[in-house]
Structure formats: structure tokens, C-alpha cells
Amino acid sequence: MSNRLTVIGAPTSAGAYAPGQEKAPEAFRRHGLIPALERAGWRxxxxxxxxxxxxxxxxxxxxxxxxxxxxxxxxAVSGHVGRAMAEGEATLVLGxxxxxxxxxxxxxxxxxxxxxLIYIDGDADLNVPETAEGALDWTGIAHMLDLPGALPDLSGLASxxxxxxxxxxxxxxxxEVTTPEARTIAVNDIQHIVLPEIKSDPAAAADKAKTWGLRFDRLLVHVDIDVLAFTSFPIAENVRYGARGTGLELEELGxxxxxxxxxxxWRALTLAEVNPDHAPDEAAAFGSLIAMLAQALLPIAAADA
Structure with missing residues (x-):
């Protein structure tokens, strides 16, 4: 992999419970994401x-x-990602x-x-439409695995x-794992590094996940920002964890x-469920997110420059 990075904005909240996430790609750019990535060494x-x-x-x-x-x-995302992969570029997808x-x-x-796929999320997204309360963003992995009840329109998107x-x-x-999701995890022996283990030692948990992923040609990392504790960093679409303060701190995610x-x-990072409308101070919130991302990506660009 070179130090070339394709950035793709996917401004959609079609699969969500409410609007807001469609504003995130523009907000990332407006608050300086691209210059920050370039300063980190990425083309x-x-x-x-x-x-x-x-x-x-x-x-x-x-x-x-x-x-x-x-x-x-x-x-549409698939087309852009496929081209980036074919050309040996890393990919950052902004949801x-x-x-x-x-x-x-x-x-x-x-x-x-x-x-x-390392799926960093407060939810497991293993519901099928019948158990997902209508919002398809609760069903992503279920469609990737083509579980019983998955929709061919989504499970059939790939080659x-x-x-x-x-x-x-x-x-x-x-x-936040539903009863049907827990059964799916158990029956299919899906690997799961639980939140308390991550909170106890974020670096050790990440090392464990990285080791798990080394056997693949391409490792993808998905981050749903609702994995963060909403009371500490209120920018996710999902506010239902707010009262409990459950989740990671931004520094831990970093x-x-x-x-x-x-x-x-590693070949692709996806950021999903960022809702600018939920940030008390949008500039400060995106500034912190962008600084965290640039820091995480810095050693890679520097090594390949």
C-alpha cells in the first residue's frame, strides 16, 4: 500500500432512525479534514x-x-472503493x-x-429487517453474512x-446486543471483544483484534461513532446510551x-453515524475527531512516503 488515500463522502441517512448523518461528510471537510490528512503525509x-x-x-x-x-x-460506495483497491490506495469513507x-x-x-472486517460499534448490527424496527442500519452485518431473512437487494451487492x-x-x-443477535453470535461463533475488556486495556484489546485480522489480504475497520460515550462526546446519531454514559472515550478510541x-x-476505514446536529460545539467536536484520525493515520503515511 502506498501513501495514497482515497476519500469518499457518503452523505446518506437513508438507513437511520432520523436525519442528520447526511451532513457529516461536508462538516468533516469544512473543518479541515483534507488538509490535516495531507499534513500527516497522505497524497x-x-x-x-x-x-x-x-x-x-x-x-x-x-x-x-x-x-x-x-x-x-x-x-455507489462500492464502485469508488473497488477502484481504490485496484489501484493500491487506502480508503477513508465518511458516512x-x-x-x-x-x-x-x-x-x-x-x-x-x-x-x-473489524466492526467497532455499540450495536452488533446483526438484526434482519423483521427484528430491526424498520431501520436498516441495524442490519448491515446480517446482510453481509446473508442471514435468513436478509434482503437480496442488499446481500447480493457484491461479487x-x-x-x-x-x-x-x-x-x-x-x-447493546438484542436477544436474536446474541443467538446469531453464539450459533455462528462470531468473535467479539466486549466493551469492558476494551475499557480495561484499549491497547491490549486492539492488539488482539489486529492479530485476528492479519490473516486476510485486506483488513477493513468500521467505526460507528456511537461506540463513544455520548455524555462525554455527544456527536453520534444514537443518543440512547446518554443517560448511562456507556462507551469509549475519544482518547480510548484513538x-x-x-x-x-x-x-x-489495513486498507479501509469507515466512519459512520456522525451527526453534526448533536454537537454542542461543532467546530470543537470535529476538530477533536480530525486530530484523532490524523494521529492514527500519521505513522502509516510517514512509513510509505
């Missing part, structure tokens, strides 16, 4: 933003709201809701390479189906990414 190819879709109710499709928009956003990871995985599979096998996925930090993104086979 950035900014592909701009894909078509924007703001969440809206979909009463005629209550189990899979805005399915068509979710599919089209993932398909948008979690369903954009379907496109990242589909793009990474373009040439038959083996793909592993192979299923996109991934259970052994290709590592859950990292999920702490320590994790410092290690994961240094894996020699």
Missing part, C-alpha cells in the same frame, strides 16, 4: 460526495425503510449511516481477495454471496485506531 484523492439522501419516513415499507436509497448509496459498509465490503471483494462468513467478522465493543490502522494489510 489525498478526494472523490467528493455521492448523492445525498436525507432520512424520511417510509410508511409503505415499515420493515426496511428507504431500501432503494440504501441500496443505491452502498452500490452516513452504517449501511454504507455494505458498499465498502463489496468494493473490497472486487478481485476475490480475502477480506476481514459473491454471502459477502463474508462469520469467521471474517470481529465485533469490537458491541454492548489508542485503538493507532494500533488497528498500523496493520500491514
Amino acid at each position: 489525498v484523492r478526494d472523490m467528493g460526495d455521492l448523492a445525498c439522501f436525507r432520512w424520511r419516513p417510509d410508511p409503505g415499507n415499515r420493515n426496511s425503510m428507504n431500501l432503494g436509497a440504501v441500496r443505491e448509496a452502498a452500490r 452516513g449511516d452504517c449501511t454504507i459498509e455494505l458498499g465498502v465490503v463489496a468494493g473490497a471483494l472486487i478481485d476475490g481477495a480475502s477480506v476481514g 459473491r454471496r454471502p459477502m463474508l462468513h462469520p469467521s471474517d467478522v470481529l465485533l469490537f465493543g458491541a454492548h 489508542k485503538v485506531l493507532d494500533i488497528l490502522l498500523a496493520a500491514p494489510n
Whole structure:
């Protein structure tokens, strides 16, 4: 991998519970993400933003709201990611809701390479539409694994189906796991590094995840910002953890990414569920996020410069 980095904006909240996440890619750029990446040593190819879709109710499709928009956003992401992979570039995808990871995985599979996914999220996203309360961003991994009840419109986006096998996925930090999801994790022996283990020693947990991922040709890292404690860093789409203050601190997430993104086979980072409307001070919040990302990516660009 060279020090070339493709940046893709996926301004969609189609799969979410409410609007806001579609504003994040523009906010990242407005607050200086691209210059920060360039200062870190990356040769950035900014592909701009894909078509924007703001969440809206979909009463005629209550189990899979805005399915068509979710599919089209993932398909567009897949095309850009596939081209970046073919040209040996690392990829940073700015979401948008979690369903954009379907496109990242589909793009990474373009040439038959083996793909592993470290999924950093407060949720497991292993629900199928019947158990997801209508929001498809709760179903991303279920569609990657093509679980019973998955929709062909999403599970069939890649060159192979299923996109991934259970052994290709590592859950990292999920702490809001539904009963059906817990059964799926157990039955399929999906690896899961739990939140208390990460909180106890973020570096050790990240090292464990990095070791898990070394066997793949391409390692993808997905970050749903709701893995952060909302009361400490209120910028995620999901506010339901707020009262308990459950989650990682920004500094802990930074320590994790410092290690994961240094894996020699790391190829893509996805940031999802960032909602600028939830930040009391948008400039300060994005400044902190961008500084954390640039720091995590710095050693990689420097090594390949």
C-alpha cells in the first residue's frame, strides 16, 4: 500500500432512525479534514460526495425503510472503493449511516481477495429487517453474512454471496446486543471483544483484534461513532446510551485506531453515524475527531512516503 488515500463522502441517512448523518461528510471537510490528512503525509484523492439522501419516513415499507436509497448509496460506495483497491490506495469513507459498509465490503471483494472486517460499534448490527424496527442500519452485518431473512437487494451487492462468513467478522465493543443477535453470535461463533475488556486495556484489546485480522489480504475497520460515550462526546446519531454514559472515550478510541490502522494489510476505514446536529460545539467536536484520525493515520503515511 502506498501513501495514497482515497476519500469518499457518503452523505446518506437513508438507513437511520432520523436525519442528520447526511451532513457529516461536508462538516468533516469544512473543518479541515483534507488538509490535516495531507499534513500527516497522505497524497489525498478526494472523490467528493455521492448523492445525498436525507432520512424520511417510509410508511409503505415499515420493515426496511428507504431500501432503494440504501441500496443505491452502498452500490455507489462500492464502485469508488473497488477502484481504490485496484489501484493500491487506502480508503477513508465518511458516512452516513452504517449501511454504507455494505458498499465498502463489496468494493473490497472486487478481485476475490480475502477480506476481514473489524466492526467497532455499540450495536452488533446483526438484526434482519423483521427484528430491526424498520431501520436498516441495524442490519448491515446480517446482510453481509446473508442471514435468513436478509434482503437480496442488499446481500447480493457484491461479487459473491454471502459477502463474508462469520469467521471474517470481529465485533469490537458491541454492548447493546438484542436477544436474536446474541443467538446469531453464539450459533455462528462470531468473535467479539466486549466493551469492558476494551475499557480495561484499549491497547491490549486492539492488539488482539489486529492479530485476528492479519490473516486476510485486506483488513477493513468500521467505526460507528456511537461506540463513544455520548455524555462525554455527544456527536453520534444514537443518543440512547446518554443517560448511562456507556462507551469509549475519544482518547480510548484513538489508542485503538493507532494500533488497528498500523496493520500491514489495513486498507479501509469507515466512519459512520456522525451527526453534526448533536454537537454542542461543532467546530470543537470535529476538530477533536480530525486530530484523532490524523494521529492514527500519521505513522502509516510517514512509513510509505
